[in-house]
Amino acid sequence: MLFVESPVGVGFSYSNTTSDYKILGDDFTANDTYTFLHKWFDKFPLYKKRKFYIAGESYAGKYVPELAELIFDMNRDPLQYINLKGFLLGNPETSDAHDWEGLVDYAWSHAVISDRTHKIIKDNCNFSSTNTWDNVKCAKAVNEVLDQYREIDIYSLYTSLCITNSTKLDDYMRKVVFKSSSSGMMPRIMGGFDPCLDKYARMFYNRPDVQKSLHAIDGHHLKNWSICNDQMFHDWADSRPSVLPIYKKLIAAGLRIWVYSGDTDGRVPVLSTRYSLNALGVTAINSWRPWFHEQQVSGWLQEYEGLLFATFRGAGHSVPSFKPSSSLAFFASFLAGESPPLER
Template identity: 30%
Template sequence: HYVPQLSKAIIRHNQATGEKAINLKGYMVGNYLTDDYHDYLGLFQFWWSTGLISDDTYKQLNLLCDYESFVHPSSSCDKFLESNRLLKRMLVVGHASEKYDPCTEKHSVVYFNQPEVQKALHVIPAVAPAKWETCSGVVNNNWLDSPRTVLDIYHELIHSGLRIWMFKQRFADILSFMGGWTQEYAGLTFVTVRGAGHEVPLHRPKPALTPIKSFLSGRSMPCLERVSLSDS
């Protein structure tokens, strides 16, 4: 949601000054969070109906976590998820292809904790944490202004004329619930990349390149040609 928030700030600044300090034409965002209620809607039922969780787990999720914020769940919901680490992983990992390196996160931790890397990134030692983490619990637990929805921002940005593309992978979690198609609306395009995990370009780099190239060229996604049985 920080991508549409930043885009809104740029658009409003340009409108207020009458100048395009940043000539923003649009943006593409992957594995997006847009609205706590709608992002979660049907998730637990999908897990249960496909046999990923038991009847008891399904009941507990609906009791403790239903309609909760994905970023800041209640303490009872978070405690239940922590006690069921498989659920925690299903929320964030997704499906990984055979070529995916499961140690990618560990490589990142080693790399970004190197002094020369932090110096190049202008990290201020006085305010930097003792150790860089991919998902910092300190940051997450102290992040108090996370919005529950950015749907209003999307309405504003679409009306401003931005081209917005939103893509996801195909797997059964909150960050990838849609699958297998592309759908265009006025100013808004949805794309799904099959067989990817949470980070689409990392897991499926070649298929992920197609929507990126289409977006940058200003074209729609390529579609398969339909063949009529009467033509055969």
């Protein structure tokens, strides 16, 4: 497995050409990653003929199909050939109009917003229009949705927030860290998703010994690692409003395409993905049915011609953080080209 920090500027990645940061966008990201892949294959030719898959989540719902299309188009040149077989996407941004519609409907259906707010949006917002936000009633109502989500974790509706200034939480954390350390385990909250995971990651990746081990620094000048580099996205050059045309193109080409959704994510909720796939117009070849892991229902799935869509029951935005074991089983099924287990 090859993990790529993309676009340049996120995580520990950087460019020696400072002007790169002023032209970042979807097209730049696809071409930059494509260049990286070829240089990587040149350095490790052993892997050139192996089957190649791409996976990502969230905004990688744009990045991954765009990169896959670029590889597919460039494969017409035998010298540029990469043995691309498919891609896997989790809670992916896919089609702006359907993503917004799904976000709003999901918030309403899960009692995050009122009937009144939902009706105002339905009556005044046309998310397919470039002038959507010129409608004052629409913009105000959508801001109400986002305001309500500031009270909880939009990426995981039913888990607690990380409230680090809480005495109660601090006491609990000390108990958990002490107990875990004495047992030889890594310090963490056991038994489920940890809402303070981002905080721990920030602390961990900003340790000098960690940055040195990762060859991110020379051991002297620390980098300030953060969970998200927001400054990069203020002047984002281009973003396709929809990658559904790429889906159609690559489905016709025979690539394996799987899409999954954690069903407690409010940011790119399961409804957004269902609306997008419905707009794609692909034909269902099997009935909607549950899939299983360790004799329990892990979620539900629908198989289409050229595409599989599955849900993860009780998982938020970053599904493997919530359901690591069932995620691994699902991933293994994807690589094997087999449906996830359909029986208990």
